[in-house]
Amino acid sequence: MQVATVSTIAQTIQLSLSPVFMLAGISGLLNVLAGRLSRVVDRARALEALHPRSTGPEHDRHVWELRLLDKRIWVINAALFLAVSSAILTCTVVALLFVAELADLKFGTYVALTFILAMVCLIASLVAFIVEVRMSLRAVHIRAELLEHS
Template sequence: MTIAQAIQLSLSPVFMLAGICQLLNVLAGRLSRVVDRARAVEALHPRSSGPEHDRHVWELRLLDRRMTVINAALVLAVSSAVMTCLVVAMLFVAKLVQLHIATMVAVAFVLAMALLISAFAAFLIEVRMSLIATHIRPEVLEIDAR
């Protein structure tokens, strides 16, 4: 395998890295919005009472769980990116040193894909959690019969 072939082989993982970076950007944006909402609800929490207070507690618990899931997705996506970088590095090292590590490269790539799949699964879970918070409560939709 020539260096040109190693570069060609590394193009797919590099495109994968670009996609992972976009996922990281989306996850970081979502985390930022969740943190901002948590701060806003935390400010309202001490001044509330009764059902409104209970609603704030419920939302803060949900926001806390969402932050945990987003953080897990971020860790998984970054781990996938690191494994993908290792795949590219191993391709070049194998060429330069004449190592026969195709199995190691394949295992690293499969691991990178498994981590990426897990990151997307965590992202999907977080999106589903966010939908719970955005449903309009039935009491708000009731028509006032005055």
Template sequence: MIPTLPGITTVAQTITLALSPIFMLTAIGQLLNVLAGRLSRVIDRVRALEQLHPRSTGPEHDRHIWELRLLDRRISIINASLFLAVSSAVMTSLVVVSLFVATLGKLHFASIVAIAFILAMILLIASLVSFMFEVRLSLRAIHVRKEYLDG
């Protein structure tokens, strides 16, 4: 018996099924863009503070140390969020590939595809939660200090 290739209709249906994960990849790409931008800005701020730190004294010196610690924590959180978002993108890509492999090979591993998609979503959720935590943490450094508001 000669194996038959799937018809154009089957491939078109698979492409339709793959569109949602592909849109998700687009959204993850935008998230990665935002995270990379935030990481860049944090690193720029660290470099600026590292220049000021040796020349500072007293309360200003303490403020620099406090902010450098906060920025170091933010870098760690952004890196974790980036890792989770990239992992989600990889899992989402595997879902798309799995859809086509299953169609072309007439394989039945819907459970594997579903589990991969669920894992991709969990990784994306974890990345977004990390991002939210980093944004909240960044607000601690942005608040106008009381001594400026009183005078």
């Protein structure tokens, strides 16, 4: 194992800055997803409390919304899993950069594949996020009977 020079370490730090910025973006996404999950769970709990006391069309609306909320929880959970996986893979990229440089190992292909996998997870997380946003818009749609003039 060779002793790394300060300039070699500085170059490795520079190489790792892009993945570190990516981690900052992922942390913002995780914050948004966790906030959305919290609001969905709160709404589901509120509807679960109203459900037994409702009847007729109101009951049907509660059941419909509870089913939608259940799907949204699943999608947000998948997005969170994918974002966290992306963050873990990104951290692995940074660690691999340093290990490869310090131990003079030639596994650039593994570093590249790990980064590509991190990006795929991030892309999938963002797709799940937009799917969940679209699902949430279905629940916010204002019913026609409420828009009629009385």
